[in-house]
Amino acid sequence: MPQTSPKRIAVIASVYHYLSHAQHFSDRFLVGYPHRGRWHRPHMQVVSLYVDQKNAGDQSLDRAREFGFGVYPTIAEALRCGGDRLAVDAVLLIVEHGEYPNNEKNQKQYPRYEMFKACVEVFEKDGHAVPIYVDKNLSYSFPQGLEMVSDARRLGFPVLAGSSLPVTWRLPDLELPLGCRIEEALMVGVGGSDAMDYHALEAMQCMIERRGDGETGIKAVRMIEGEAVWEAGRQGDFSQELLIAALSRSDTPQGLTIRDGRTQDMVGNGELPRIVPHPAAYFIEHRDGLRTTLLMLNGAVGDYCFACRLKDNPTPQSTQFFLPPTPPVTYSACLVSKIEELIETGRSPIPVERTLTVCGILDYCLTSKTQGHVRIETPDHQVIYRAPSGSHHARD
Amino acid sequence: MSRRPVIAAIATIYHKFSHAQHIVDRFLEGYGWAGRHHRPPMDLVSLYVDQVREDDVAYDRAKRFPHLKIYPTIADTLTLGGNTLAVDGVLLIGEHGQYPQNEKGQRLYPRYEMWQEIVRVFETSGRGVGVFNDKHLSWNWDWARDMYDTARRMGFAFMAGSSLPVTWRTPSLEMPYGTKIEEAVCVAYGGVDSYDFHALETLQCMVERRDGGEKGVKWLRAYRGDAFWQALADGVWSRDLFEAGLCRSHTLKPARAGFNHIFPTIDEMRQLVKDPYAYVYEHTDGLRSAIIMMNGLIEDFNFAARLSGQQEPFSTQMYLPMPPARTSLANFFSPQVNNVEEMFLTGHPAYPVERTLLTTGLTAAGVESLYQGQIRIDTPHLDIVYSAPERSTFWRN
Numbered sequence: 001m002p003q004t005s006p007k008r009i010a011v012i013a014s015v016y017h018y019l020s021h022a023q024h025f026s027d028r029f030l031v032g033y034p035h036r037g038r039w040h041r042p043h044m045q046v047v048s049l050y051v052d053q054k055n056a057g058d059q060s061l062d063r064a065r066e067f068g069f070g071v072y073p074t075i076a077e078a079l080r081c082g083g084d085r086l087a088v089d090a091v092l093l094i095v096e097h098g099e100y101p102n103n104e105k106n107q108k109q110y111p112r113y114e115m116f117k118a119c120v121e122v123f124e125k126d127g128h129a130v131p132i133y134v135d136k137n138l139s140y141s142f143p144q145g146l147e148m149v150s151d152a153r154r155l156g157f158p159v160l161a162g163s164s165l166p167v168t169w170r171l172p173d174l175e176l177p178l179g180c181r182i183e184e185a186l187m188v189g190v191g192g193s194d195a196m197d198y199h200a201l202e203a204m205q206c207m208i209e210r211r212g213d214g215e216t217g218i219k220a221v222r223m224i225e226g227e228a229v230w231e232a233g234r235q236g237d238f239s240q241e242l243l244i245a246a247l248s249r250s251d252t253p254q255g256l257t258i259r260d261g262r263t264q265d266m267v268g269n270g271e272l273p274r275i276v277p278h279p280a281a282y283f284i285e286h287r288d289g290l291r292t293t294l295l296m297l298n299g300a301v302g303d304y305c306f307a308c309r310l311k312d313n314p315t316p317q318s319t320q321f322f323l324p325p326t327p328p329v330t331y332s333a334c335l336v337s338k339i340e341e342l343i344e345t346g347r348s349p350i351p352v353e354r355t356l357t358v359c360g361i362l363d364y365c366l367t368s369k370t371q372g373h374v375r376i377e378t379p380d381h382q383v384i385y386r387a388p389s390g391s392h393h394a395r396d
Numbered sequence: 397m398s399r400r401p402v403i404a405a406i407a408t409i410y411h412k413f414s415h416a417q418h419i420v421d422r423f424l425e426g427y428g429w430a431g432r433h434h435r436p437p438m439d440l441v442s443l444y445v446d447q448v449r450e451d452d453v454a455y456d457r458a459k460r461f462p463h464l465k466i467y468p469t470i471a472d473t474l475t476l477g478g479n480t481l482a483v484d485g486v487l488l489i490g491e492h493g494q495y496p497q498n499e500k501g502q503r504l505y506p507r508y509e510m511w512q513e514i515v516r517v518f519e520t521s522g523r524g525v526g527v528f529n530d531k532h533l534s535w536n537w538d539w540a541r542d543m544y545d546t547a548r549r550m551g552f553a554f555m556a557g558s559s560l561p562v563t564w565r566t567p568s569l570e571m572p573y574g575t576k577i578e579e580a581v582c583v584a585y586g587g588v589d590s591y592d593f594h595a596l597e598t599l600q601c602m603v604e605r606r607d608g609g610e611k612g613v614k615w616l617r618a619y620r621g622d623a624f625w626q627a628l629a630d631g632v633w634s635r636d637l638f639e640a641g642l643c644r645s646h647t648l649k650p651a652r653a654g655f656n657h658i659f660p661t662i663d664e665m666r667q668l669v670k671d672p673y674a675y676v677y678e679h680t681d682g683l684r685s686a687i688i689m690m691n692g693l694i695e696d697f698n699f700a701a702r703l704s705g706q707q708e709p710f711s712t713q714m715y716l717p718m719p720p721a722r723t724s725l726a727n728f729f730s731p732q733v734n735n736v737e738e739m740f741l742t743g744h745p746a747y748p749v750e751r752t753l754l755t756t757g758l759t760a761a762g763v764e765s766l767y768q769g770q771i772r773i774d775t776p777h778l779d780i781v782y783s784a785p786e787r788s789t790f791w792r793n
Binding site for chain 2: 173253322328333
């Protein structure tokens with residue numbers, strides 16, 4: 001048994017109901033989760049909770065009663081557990097789901113930045129900062145994301161952020177060699193913007209950040225939609241070979257497969273334009289010259305698949321980021337083990353710059369969309385980082 | 397072989413999500429493999445379908461693939477309407493379709509009857525070609541043994557089995573070759589007979605790699621209902637291996653409302669699992685194995701074993717992307733077809749049919765034990781000795 005007293009955790013959530021992100025993640029600290037073939041119970045204790053919106057199905061009071069923690073009316077009080085000084089060892093900021101307005105770029109304005117700043121204010125006032133886990137994107141706004149990371153650096157606390165996709169199982173268990181030379185990369189995703197394109201971009205980023213000397217920042221982006229996507233494919237703006245490779249990893253092709261169960265080469269048989277009425281392509285130009293593409297192909301497949309071509313290797317590398325069924329959402333357990341590592345070690349196992357990179361890519365791509373799908377230069381996207389040397393996805 | 401091999405398929409039925417559709421379609425349409433849309437370097441040219449129902453797609457396939465012809469008999473399918481064997485490989489897919497069940501709950505798929513017709517063509521032609529038999533050999537042990545003996549006697553390549561041994565694993569682990577295994581379990585789900593076989597193959601593809609190879613099975617006993625819960629309490633199989641299996645599941649049903657993933661107590665398991673059963677069996681070399689069927693709690697196939705000298709269980713899940721609930725394609729057939737392709741190209745089975753001969757016998761013994769009131773069944777006929785190949789044949793690329 002561990003001799004140290006359990007780390008104390010504050011949960012700051014937008015909502016807490018069944019199958020909300022707060023429930024997925026916080027519950028694992030309360031009841032444990034499977035890890036490396038065992039049911040693991042973190043040596044940590046949720047001691048306080050703040051919930052921004054309590055709707056029908058709210059579970060916050062039930063959980064507080066059963067597991068013996070307080071629900072506080074403000075973030076500051078949650079971090080201080082009702083006292084006058086910071087009284088927790090870590091903060092989980094889980095602001096996903098809930099009713100929040102969309103802006104003119106159709107980004108859902110989750111108040112992650114505002115809530116993060118409320119934590120920072122406590123850290124500053126109390127002269128002490130602790131690790132924060134930010135669920136999903138840092139913010140819909142790249143400037144806000146930059147400021148959040150800047151705050152963390154200034155006050156010297158670690159931040160772990162991001163999606164579960166980079167840490168879930170991969171089919172196959174592909175990890176690109178650290179320092180590899182990537183010639184081109186492509187990701188296929190599905191779902192709405194700006195929720196699911198974010199996941200897909202982060203899945204791609206966790207692969208390509210292992211190239212060369214790491215991520216070098218973004219030079220420009222462009223997002224296009226509709227027929228222009230197929231035309232871009234015909235013009236060679238993205239590789240058909242990589243699209244085939246990514247789709248070859250899908251377990252969920254639609255169209256003819258739904259009709260009679262058949263396997264299909266959806267690029268070769270020309271089905272894609274017929275079954276994907278509203279495709280979108282996100283083109284990303286990295287500062288080191290790498291070009292990457294996210295294709296959001298609603299109607300084609302239902303999963304998230306990646307492909308890239310490495311220098312001097314004629315065979316594309318490809319994999320599926322495996323999202324097991326909901327419930328029990330086992331992929332969120334993979335991320336919780338990373339959160340535990342953050343809290344235990346005081347260091348984020350995954351660089352927050354990964355999420356900051358994607359935060360900027362997505363924000364600029366949606367600007368491109370609203371400005372008539374033009375190419376947008378991104379001079380302030382100078383997020384430079386190296387991938388961690390170890391692998392952090394589920395593989396043992 | 398310089399020309400492209402030609403293949404015949406003998407199927408019970410061919411409709412969406414039947415095994416014939418999954419397997420034959422992959423030969424016709426190709427399938428995602430190693431980052432490409434792989435088209436097998438062979439032509440599936442002839443097909444026999446025993447039962448045709450309203451949603452049949454065999455005739456659609458024959459229309460869309462002009463090189464494919466449907467024949468009225470198995471003999472014609474193998475001779476392409478001529479007098480002598482005219483194909484280089486045979487797929488025998490006797491799964492799905494309307495066939496009676498016997499009093500023990502075994503579905504009487506006519507695999508052996510179809511096999512006999514195939515072998516008759518081989519005999520009259522004076523040669524045999526590689527045969528892949530989908531799932532277990534026959535529900536009837538004597539017939540299964542005869543299939544195996546006939547293939548050996550005539551000297552043609554013979555492969556069989558489930559896709560569980562060759563599908564993805566999460567994590568992507570292979571049993572270390574030559575390791576000493578003290579106990580192994582498969583924690584799974586499904587129905588008596590049909591899914592028993594899958595669970596037994598899941599377990600066998602791992603334990604056959606143990607030190608000394610497979611030496612056969614001495615006895616088997618089923619536990620069901622109250623006897624199951626008592627056996628769990630008594631430690632008839634190790635609790636930690638059982639729990640390791642559940643911890644590899646991606647489908648553990650929440651035992652409490654409002655939680656999405658919570659480890660159940662035994663009382664909660666009893667609420668969720670109305671008809672649990674297990675087959676516990678002992679191999680000739682002393683290894684104890686069990687398949688533990690937890691319908692209502694999980695919907696996947698998980699393996700756990702205690703390796704000699706290791707405290708932590710060795711565990712993984714054999715993952716089936718199962719349509720229609722989770723996927724649209726049963727892609728676990730892709731590695732199976734890929735291994736069968738290899739046999740058709742090389743003339744050598746990619747993995748030993750003795751594995752499936754053993755699991756066929758274990759399936760029948762399990763059903764028999766249940767039928768006879770969960771008695772211990774001695775299995776001297778399962779003295780099946782074989783070595784697994786060291787190389788891995790499951791999906792990892």
